[in-house]
Amino acid sequence: MVNTAIGQEALFGAQEIKSPEIHDDNSVTFRFLAPKADSVKLTGDFLPTIKIQTQFGAMDVPGPVHLSKGDNGVWSFTTQPLSSELYNYAFEVDGLRTTDPNNPFLIRDVASVTNIFIIGGGHADLYKDNDVPHGTVAKRWYDSPGLGMDRRITIYTPPGYESSNQKYPVLYLLHGAGGDEEAWSDLGRTAEIMDNLIAQGKAKPMIVVMPNANITQDAAPGKGRDGFYKPQFMAPGTMQGAYEANFMDIIKFTESNYRVIADKAHRAIAGLSMGGFHTMHISRYYPNTFDYAGLFSAAIMPREDASGLDVYKDIDGTLKRQMDNGLKLYYIAIGKTDFLYNANKEFRDKLDAMGMDYEYLETEGGHIWRNWRVYLSDFAPKLF
The missing domain is CATH 3.40.50.1820 (Alpha/Beta hydrolase fold, catalytic domain)
Structure with missing residues (x-):
């Protein structure tokens, strides 16, 4: 019964939200359900970079963008068309960094976990199965x-x-x-x-x-x-x-x-x-x-x-x-x-x-x- 309950929770507790959604022109829409949040941001290696100071000197990192809140409590952002690549991203909700609950595909880099997606039609086809x-x-x-x-x-x-x-x-x-x-x-x-x-x-x-x-x-x-x-x-x-x-x-x-x-x-x-x-x-x-x-x-x-x-x-x-x-x-x-x-x-x-x-x-x-x-x-x- 325990295993059945866990399975049912995973099956019926999922959000019916598509994120990321890759469009025909290779622009991508990200969505996050957070009706009570004051701010939802997105960061990813497809966004313009900003310089930060580290122990190794100045480094370029992706800058965040703000998502817009819809009447249904779903925040969204759509990129410009992206070139062929494997990309990673994460959300920040009221200052708390989190992954995308609607995208089960994750990678770990040192101690950071981010979601991934692939835009095909170019060299990133090499990264596909x-x-x-x-x-x-x-x-x-x-x-x-x-x-x-x-x-x-x-x-x-x-x-x-x-x-x-x-x-x-x-x-x-x-x-x-x-x-x-x-x-x-x-x-x-x-x-x-x-x-x-x-x-x-x-x-x-x-x-x-x-x-x-x-x-x-x-x-x-x-x-x-x-x-x-x-x-x-x-x-x-x-x-x-x-x-x-x-x-x-x-x-x-x-x-x-x-x-x-x-x-x-x-x-x-x-x-x-x-x-x-x-x-x-x-x-x-x-x-x-x-x-x-x-x-x-x-x-x-x-x-x-x-x-x-x-x-x-x-x-x-x-x-x-x-x-x-x-x-x-x-x-x-x-x-x-x-x-x-x-x-x-x-x-x-x-x-x-x-x-x-x-x-x-x-x-x-x-x-x-x-x-x-x-x-x-x-x-x-x-x-x-």
Whole structure:
């Protein structure tokens, strides 16, 4: 009886309101029932940005817009026609931030939960679950002797992996600060992007390994030994060398448990923000391991080795060894208004002075998932 009651409550307690409603011209109407509210605002990454000051300097964030109240107590707002993209949004009702009760599709970014919707007809069609062959996303646990624990990892295998004897190349895809082993699959739409690119013949079938870089965690918040707790932006020890120094634990697990082509020519590594930092350091610390490296809005910054490891020593020397060993692709991408833009410019100047070849992509916008999905969609077809 209890289960029946809960089911009936979910079925009959839902509001009969359509939000968001995507119109034929790709404008979108948002609605929120709040007859006693004095103010309802909407914020989303499709709205004009405003600058705010953060610990990292000035950053662009979406500004809020006010909804209009109708006679029925339903507040509404309609956008201008939107371009093809995956968007996120939230409401603010009398100062209280909340999600849309009429949209069950949510994502978590660090500790913030927002609703999502997709405008198709362009590059965001890559982010949809289209009628194409699908790969498999598995949540596995691997032993990390260097970090002293079993750790959770997300692994995408391409369509047909289970029914074939084929060996595959591997992309190691790293998250940013505040992320975990779920970030690239949930926020980055990795499986959808790879399924669609492979189906279109634009990317070769590959395995994508998405680890957790937070060395004090065995898994994402709510998925591991520490139970349910509020995620934090920067977990302790994440950029102090231990993750990079023990990255071979991840490679050994992958190559022992999956059918892979275990050589430099068939390994790639890429990451966003902090994951770009890790990509740069892992790929030069193990300078004969990866033929492909992708730095997406990378957190390039000087580091001192607080852990006593030698990961951040002799950066120029190890970069040169990496270059001399031969690379098929060193890829750097960043948005024009990203707060890390100047740091990436200085890093490119360093590579230029060394004579190291790289491919560079500069896009509109800042430090946002909208860019990182584009970078993965551009990077993956260049691999292997």
